[in-house]
Amino acid sequence: MALSSSPRLARFLRLSLSSPQLWLLLRIYIGIRDAAPSLAPPALALWIIPDQYGKSPVVKKYKNKEIERATNGFSMVIKTGPDGTTYKAQFENGLVCDVKRAKSSEQRKDDFLKEVQLLGRLHHRHVVRLLGFSDEVNRFLVFDHMENGSLMECLHDPLRSPLSWSIRLKIAIDVAAALEYLYYFCDPPLFHVSVNTKCVMLDADYTAKLSDVGLLNDNNSNFTSASCSRENIEQSRKELVFQYGVLILELVTGQSLSGEKELVRWVQASGFHSSLHNMVDADLGNTYNSKELHSLLVAARLCTKSGNDSFVSVPLVHRYLQKRLTS
Structure with missing residues (x-):
């Protein structure tokens, strides 16, 4: 419909376009629109490959x-x-x-x-x-550089001082935050080949950071393909959640990954609450908080529960731990 065929519409547009407030809003909109690409999360543009590698100001x-x-x-x-x-x-x-x-x-x-x-x-x-x-x-x-090395070294090296309870809680939340970012805020999704204490690195302040990140596709060694089937993504997410649950158990008990099956069987047992304190890392003594311990093990129990209907998401576990451990 032409503007000339609608006098009322033409008059409205003339009045609107003469409004200083409207022009201000229009300028703000244009500014936001033009800035939008730079505001997008970096991982959303993963496959925009520049002409010259190594020219990035970051890498x-x-x-x-x-x-x-x-x-x-x-x-x-x-x-x-x-x-x-x-x-x-x-x-x-x-x-x-x-x-x-x-x-x-x-x-x-x-x-x-x-x-x-x-x-x-x-x-x-x-x-x-x-x-x-x-x-x-x-x-x-x-x-x-990660000054404090891997979580595995910090937990199992007898020459190192034991990690405090507060640091262990922080590590659990840090790792959940990283996994949520990689799996739910990156497109295509990114994954860990294995979520364990070897790939959790600790800086000078014992802030946990994930290493060995890779691309989720039909062939993990092929970075030229960005195709991700829904089945692969969901299966990988389930494996990731399970491995994260085992990581929590290792943080709590101080036991190595070699005892994974026993730890999972214990936390899934109906009477595991009665033996909570017996499973805590002896290096912690009585320095841990019982309510926080219970919250951590509930999260581990949810993550390692088997069955198709038992799957919980990383964001859900992350929010649960944030609420229970930082409030």
């Missing part, structure tokens, strides 16, 4: 020689695992980092660079931050 590209110098000739080994070796590094500008060296070079360079772009766009307080990479003969990923 720096290093030369192999720089990595070698920073690690003192690869002599400062932090840990060695199936997926590679991690070194402590100090660069010439004083920056201290953890450098992970890929064990296998089978991954295509394009896939490696997509992985770099993926990890570089993750920004969350409880996810280990990627600072840089090197894609020459040897491939490296450079991460924030």
Whole structure:
């Protein structure tokens, strides 16, 4: 319908467009619209790959020689695992980092660079931050340095001081927050190959951060595909929730993952409440809070309960723990 065919509409528009308030609202709207892409969570643009890798102001590209110098000739080994070796590094500008060296070079360079772009766009307080990479003969990923190492080391190294009860509570909430971000706020969803004490890292303040983050698709080693079937996502979420429940049990009891089945059987038993205090890590003594202990174990019980109708979501568990442990 043309404006000329509706005198009332034309008159309304003339009056409206002459209003200073309307112009102000219009300018505000345009400003918000133009700023919207930069306000979106970084993970929502994971697959917008730039033309030149390493040009991001966040992720720096290093030369192999720089990595070698920073690690003192690869002599400062932090840990060695199936997926590679991690070194402590100090660069010439004083920056201290953890450098992970890929064990296998089978991954295509394009896939490696997509992985770099993926990890570089993750920004969350409880996810280990990627600072840089090197894609020459040897491939490296450079991460924030985690001063207190892994949760596994802090729980099971006899030479370390035991983690306090308050720190254990904080770690449980921190990990839940990270998992919620990766699974429910990233598109495509991201996942952990395994949620356990080895991949929970602790900084100088014992803030927990998840490491070894990957892309959820039909082939975990293929970063070129972003296709995620609903079945794969749901199954992976269930596995993640179960593993998180086991992590809580390990925080409470101080027992290693080798006793996972026994811990799950215990927390699922109808009379587990009567033996709560017997299962608490002896290193804690009487420093724990009974109500907080009960809340943690209720969460672990929900997470490790078997059956198709028993699945609880990470956001639900996260909110439950926040309400019970921080109020």
